[in-house]
Amino acid sequence: MLEQIIIVYPLRFTEFDRKRFEVGYLKKHTNVIVYDLLDSLNKHFSEAYHDYDESKDVKKLSSVFAWRKSYLESLKNFRGQSYVINFVQPHTFKELFINYVLSSSGVPIIEYANPGIPTYTAVKQSFLSKIRTKYFFIIKRASFKWMVHVIKYRVVRALYSILCRKSDFILAVGKSDKNSSPSIISANSFDYSMILEKSREFKNSNQDNIIFLDSGGPLFKTDSFMYGNKHPLSKELWYPALVNFFNIIEKQTGNKVVVAAHPKHKYTKESSQYFGSRQVIHDKSMDLISQASIVITLNSTAVSYAVMFNKPVIFLISNEVINDGNILLQEINFYASILGTSAINVDRVDDKLITNLTVNSEKYILYKNKYLSSRSDNKTNGEIIMDDVIKGISNDR
Numbered sequence: 001m002l003e004q005i006i007i008v009y010p011l012r013f014t015e016f017d018r019k020r021f022e023v024g025y026l027k028k029h030t031n032v033i034v035y036d037l038l039d040s041l042n043k044h045f046s047e048a049y050h051d052y053d054e055s056k057d058v059k060k061l062s063s064v065f066a067w068r069k070s071y072l073e074s075l076k077n078f079r080g081q082s083y084v085i086n087f088v089q090p091h092t093f094k095e096l097f098i099n100y101v102l103s104s105s106g107v108p109i110i111e112y113a114n115p116g117i118p119t120y121t122a123v124k125q126s127f128l129s130k131i132r133t134k135y136f137f138i139i140k141r142a143s144f145k146w147m148v149h150v151i152k153y154r155v156v157r158a159l160y161s162i163l164c165r166k167s168d169f170i171l172a173v174g175k176s177d178k179n180s181s182p183s184i185i186s187a188n189s190f191d192y193s194m195i196l197e198k199s200r201e202f203k204n205s206n207q208d209n210i211i212f213l214d215s216g217g218p219l220f221k222t223d224s225f226m227y228g229n230k231h232p233l234s235k236e237l238w239y240p241a242l243v244n245f246f247n248i249i250e251k252q253t254g255n256k257v258v259v260a261a262h263p264k265h266k267y268t269k270e271s272s273q274y275f276g277s278r279q280v281i282h283d284k285s286m287d288l289i290s291q292a293s294i295v296i297t298l299n300s301t302a303v304s305y306a307v308m309f310n311k312p313v314i315f316l317i318s319n320e321v322i323n324d325g326n327i328l329l330q331e332i333n334f335y336a337s338i339l340g341t342s343a344i345n346v347d348r349v350d351d352k353l354i355t356n357l358t359v360n361s362e363k364y365i366l367y368k369n370k371y372l373s374s375r376s377d378n379k380t381n382g383e384i385i386m387d388d389v390i391k392g393i394s395n396d397r
Contacts, residue, residue: 036052
């Protein structure tokens with residue numbers, strides 16, 4: 001029987017997304033359609049993207065009703081079995097509508113639950129501390145639009161539990177999830193799965209470059225722009241301090257800092273000046289980290305590569321982040337603690353910057369098992385979908 005996979009994605013679908021969702025592999029075995037729903041859900045957020053996937057299999061629609069018509073036609077016109085990989089979480093009424101259409105269409109729904117990095121909910125806090133954090137976030141950075149969104153979200157979630165069915169298959173990371181439901185399938189984070197796929201063609205090696213994983217902000221619009229929240233960093237303070245930090249670490253190590261660009265953005269010669277005119281490389285984070293001596297980041301999910309390639313990691317904070325005293329600061333300190341490394345304040349850099357910078361192998365292994373992969377057979381996520389989901393359903397028919 002022929003199979004068709006329909007990917008429903010709420011953001012701008014990029015070439016990087018094509019790689020991490022392993023669309024190329026899936027297309028070898030199935031027909032694949034991608035719905036880019038950014039214009040339908042949050043058209044203003046398109047400003048945050050400098051590039052997108054222009055392939056013919058990617059459909060960008062201007063409204064959720066246009067998407068519904070196209071989606072139902074794609075099911076009707078395909079003679080084989082269809083599957084949906086759904087990335088649309090029910091945060092808004094439009095997203096609830098999409099989930100309702102998917103649920104009522106009767107097609108098996110596949111969902112990913114593998115961020116590859118601890119989420120904010122993983123940060124251990126007392127109830128009062130969580131209240132305090134939310135309070136300061138609201139008064140310092142939150143927009144009125146975000147607060148309205150939070151209220152709507154509570155309503156939407158309640159309606160979702162009534163109107164929509166749960167995903168048929170959840171590809172999750174974390175051994176604790178494996179036995180909690182028959183619908184949960186042990187899988188990998190996207191970064192880890194890409195390493196598995198690419199490890200067949202390149203080798204891990206140690207070179208001289210220090211790799212900085214840029215998160216895009218505050219130079220470019222980040223996820224905070226979605227609901228109008230204020231970014232915790234300012235260009236005027238962050239980048240001069242960052243460049244000073246780069247100068248010091250280059251002097252101490254004798255190695256050069258190279259910037260790994262965030263996949264959402266395109267960096268120009270002008271924007272590279274914010275990094276002290278250092279080299280900025282696009283679409284090569286995995287390869288760069290595999291050959292790095294040190295990896296530097298705020299809270300990029302690409303820190304997964306550093307863990308897998310056993311590279312020492314330095315997390316950065318600043319006076320602005322400390323004064324903000326909020327979610328970002330707590331996340332960075334939490335990430336640093338679970339990897340056995342430290343967070344350095346770029347506004348207070350001293351001469352003992354990288355003393356005893358080592359890898360805590362035990363913590364790296366624990367991190368891998370908890371956040372990167374629940375499997376031991378080295379199957380990529382694409383192979384898991386084909387073997388554990390599609391072939392499993394076909395055998396049951």
